[in-house]
Amino acid sequence: MTQLNIPIESMAFPNGLRVVVSPDHAAPVATVGVYYNIGFRIEPRGRSGFAHLFEHMMFQGSTNAGKMVHIKLVNSSGGVLNGSTHYDVTNYYESVPSNALERVLWLEADRMRALKVDDENLRNQRDVVKEEVRVNVLNQPYGGFPWLDLPPIAYRNWSNAHNFYGDFDDLDAATLDDVQKFFKTYYAPSNAVLLILGDVDVDQGFKLAERHFAGIPSGPQPDPADIDEPPQIDERRGIVEEKFGTLPGIAIGYQAPRRLTPEWCAAAMLDRALHGGRAGRVYRRLVLEQQIAVDAEGGIHYPVGDLFDYNGPTLMVTRLLHKPEYSADQTIAAYDQVLDEMKEKGITSEELEPIKVKFRSNYFSMLEGGHGASIPRYGLMHLLACFTLFDNDPRLVNSILGGFMEVTPAAVQSSAIKMLTRSNRSIVIRQPAKKGAA
Amino acid sequence: MMASAPRSETQTAVPALSPERPVIWPPRARTTLSNGLEIVLVESHTIPKFTGQLFFRSGNAVTAATAPGLADITATVMRTGTTARTSRQIEEDLRRMGADLSSGAGADTSVVSFGGLVDFSNDLLLLVAELTQQASFPADEFERERRQLVEGLRIERATPGFLASERMRKILFGAHPYGTISPTEAQVESYRLELLKDFYKQYYRPGNALLVMVGDFSPQAMLAQVENVFASWAEGKVGEAPNPALPELHGRRVYLVHLPGAVQAQIVVGNRAITRKHPDWLRLTLANSIYGGAFNSRLVMNIREQKGYTYSPRSGAHPLRQHGYFTISAAVRNDVVAATLTEMFYEIDRMRSTAVGEDELADARNYLSGLFSLGLATQDGLAGQLATSTLERLPEDYLETYRERILALTAADVLDAAQKYFDSANAQIVVVGDRAQLEAQAALFGPIEVYDAQGNRI
DSSP states (O other): OOOOOOOOEEEEOTTSOEEEEEEOOSSSEEEEEEEESOOGGGSOTTOTTHHHHHHHHTTSOBTTBOTTHHHHHHHHTTOEEEEEEOSSOEEEEEEEEGGGHHHHHHHHHHHHHOBOOOHHHHHHHHHHHHHHHIIIIITSTTTTTTTTTHHHHHOSSHHHHSOSSOOHHHHHHOOHHHHHHHHHHHOSGGGEEEEEEESOOHHHHHHHHHHHHTTSOOOOOOOOOOOOOOOOOSOEEEEEEESSOSSOEEEEEEEOOOTTSHHHHHHHHHHHHHHSGGGSHHIIIIIIISOOEEEEEEEETTTTSOTTSOOSOOEEEEEEEEOTTSOHHHHHHHHHHHHHHHHHHOOOHHHHHHHHHHHHHHHHHHHHOSSOTTSTTHHHHHHHHHHHHHHSOTTHHHHTHHHHHTOOHHHHHHHHHHHSOGGGEEEEEEEESSOSOO | OBOOOOOOOOOOSOOOOOOOOOOOOOOEEEEEOTTSOEEEEEEOOSSSEEEEEEEESOOGGGGTTTOTTHHHHHHHHHTTOBSSOOHHHHHHHHHHTTOEEEEEEOSSOEEEEEEEEGGGHHHHHHHHHHHHHOBOOOHHHHHHHHHHHHHHHHHHTTOHHHHHHHHHHHHHHTTSGGGOOSOOHHHHHHOOHHHHHHHHHHHOOGGGEEEEEEESSOHHHHHHHHHHHHTTSOOOOOOOOOOOOOOOOOSOEEEEEEOTTOSSEEEEEEEEEOOTTSTTHHHHHHHHIIIIISTTSHHHIIIIIITOOBSOOEEEEEEOSSOEEEEEEEEEOGGGHHHHHHHHHHHHHHHHHSOOOHHHHHHHHHHHHHHHHHTTSSHHHHHHHHHHHHHTTOOTTHHHHHHHHHHTOOHHHHHHHHHHHSOGGGOEEEEEEOHHHHHHHHGGGSOEEEEETTSOBO
């Protein structure tokens, strides 16, 4: 059972906006998302952190809904809302009782049409974002490890390699003019997709979308971004100081295959064989059996994304925290042994088939939720959006499982042999500033 | 498909809300087996999976006086072996069933949470039954988990949020079990396997348990499966956790936890409040939502959207089984600690002295009502709501009537709750960060005590 039958209808308006409706009337709630095909990977040079800062500005006011009106109208309709910036997309989403659907569409359309923000809004959100960076990164044990640590080591193209959360100097340099220019360049309807999920009929969804979005003027499509990486020929390494935590950390990233290829499907199964929780080979060997590490996790596009939500170079990442009595070299040697075994002996069907069952099961859960209990179908929305913006085919949600289920043990082994090489990887070590434990 | 020619005008007025569709409550089965196990089963066909939680109404509080954190360690080691399966077999069997399983304990409960594909529901129930009745507590697995726990404790002692919560709970609850949220390293080192086994024998009993399951099944058919798996579990009754006296709290006091090198200040202000069973609970919930419990709340508007002091301001009412408490928190830049506390208290005092306007009241009622509906739309959300209301032994129709009871609350209710449960005069203040940058600001708000990250007074 790998072909799903989730109802998915899509269309495009003359201004280029694509609309996807996926009805389900089980509960009287609706989830709405607007995704723009712009993420922190392709923000302007010298403006690190700008795509995310800009996301904050989208809550600061549009022509008919001033500062805080978006938040007030959604909350007071019984709904919740947020936005988030990813590598290649930025999203804005709301979950509401379905009687507030039109109101939410009106709000999203208003801010797709025009932002109405001033210098005071920008100063305010710059301060807020700095505290966000402090609370999530600079003032936390292992903050940013490894999602901010690995890219500068692994990549050579600034777009892939820079500080996505933003250097404070760059945040300070951002101007209102930058904000309006960014909006004009990347927030045109043709660079976006609108998603309406839940308690809505298809016709009604399209009709409401047309009423509020079809009249938004079209804009030029942004030039395609240059995110190409030169081929990697040597292992790359770096060290970052860990200011608060007591354990050394190691993250290892391998350049992953291109999306939607058979190699990508095989790499995904390889990844689950290595990182699939406590039954995965890395956790079992390093944490449970050899007890060198106390934690081991990983994944493709881990930890700030998943297998589906990127559209360019990415890594299969392993993140380890290990005991201080083992050196980094000893830990990496033990890890290499796990990988070498996969390359030399491969994987049996007895191991691979359960991995597929678990993959399918996780996929269902991701579609239903994926973002806490109060944003129903966040995961489905996220996949529909990425498959529309990257592949122009939201129905991939229903068919994508097939490719993973067909992966053979031989394909997993060749994926390991091809991908898991020294010259294809980057390693970052988080070195505690404080020696050992108290 | 292409749309017809678009309309060109822009709509400038906010669209009105259409009539609300009622929440349709899914069929549920509720029963108690003769051995005392309570069962709640609800169908939800969103995905071909199910989710379940098997609770025991005993958590870390029951042994807090002698062995803090024992319930949590017991739950952790429990999943590493049974008389029939090794740790590795358990993990591989879970994967074969497409299942997830986790186990742990809070102050009041121990819980095994599980979920997977419905095709394997019987196998997964058998594994859960085996873990909760025939765990073998292997010595080597215990030693491994013990070391991982110690390393985890060391990292927590460098985490501002943990340090702030730990200090606040100590201040509000003192020697009561709720005053300790974590064991010390020395305590963890001293625990012997027999202690875990004793806890397991005493508290993992059907008369102390609640099983909640939500998913793509028929409740009647699932009930037959559940009875088949759990009916033979030998009965067992369990006593209540101790409830010693609480410390007296008079006047505002300030507690600074010194975290050298911190580049931000984690503030938490708190006072004791009420449990979910208290008749004022919904009033407090609504008052909290207006104060700092929602994005569109006064605290967030003030210290985030107007002043830019913080990314993460919020307030919350926290119900434990015997007592509850209320907190206000924000991580702020170092130079605005005093300014932030001033605004927190300004907004508290405003809630206590001035009735909320009708528009703001209606907005907040709608918010809580809608949030409740959203929480029922996924299997996990529904399971969470059912677990809370059943564990706390709330009235049978608690969930069904929740929205109408929220929508009936008045401005007077909010004022009353704020006056009773936002205890401005006796609020306790915790600030975690670099002492040199914060102490003078914090000391403006009351007598100050300074602690290190290990919990020692300095």
